[in-house]
Amino acid sequence: AQKVTQAQTEISVVEKEDVTLDCVYETRDTTYYLFWYKQPPSGELVFLIRRNSFDEQNEISGRYSWNFQKSTSSFNFTITASQVVDSAVYFCALSKGGSEKLVFGKGMKLTVNP
């Protein structure tokens, strides 16, 4: 069965610190997709990135970067020089059985203090 583990439940940092959010997944599928979503205090989830199982290239988008390693079944997310606006709950998700259904981790609450 598919499973996503976000071991950290809550992290608090000071502005400008770098922070890494861990995501470990389990699946028997050979083709799958991994996602990161951000949930700000307003409530709606915002899509950040998608990665398919055949693409292990790391990706950088501004202050955000993602490290996908199939060997360790991990898809970690790093925020460089964090800002107060990064405060949110972050979810890692995995496509379930080749379908559009997603399995979500429990989320990690990030608080960035000024």
Place this chain on the structure above:
Amino acid sequence: DGGITQSPKYLFRKEGQNVTLSCEQNLNHDAMYWYRQDPGQGLRLIYYSQIVNDFQKGDIAEGYSVSREKKESFPLTVTSAQKNPTAFYLCASSIAGLPYNEQFFGPGTRLTVL
């Protein structure tokens, strides 16, 4: 602006009452989803629909019902059979029911049973 609207934002219900949560999208997406979020938990799929007049149960469908009479609308009814309905409910949509399509989320409805 294209997006997903959910109403109401807050909803209070007495025990034993059915209540319907609204979800409308103008993104012309085929697939729509309902999730439940409990504190400290990830999102859990209640129901999803890939096309009009068709929908499937998710992981926690008991005590809930849906309809999909129009492409843009996917209302969720929380029935009196749902034992613990107090939660945050999120509606989402995607272009098509494919595993690599990101899902777009509405702002959510917070349901409280009194």
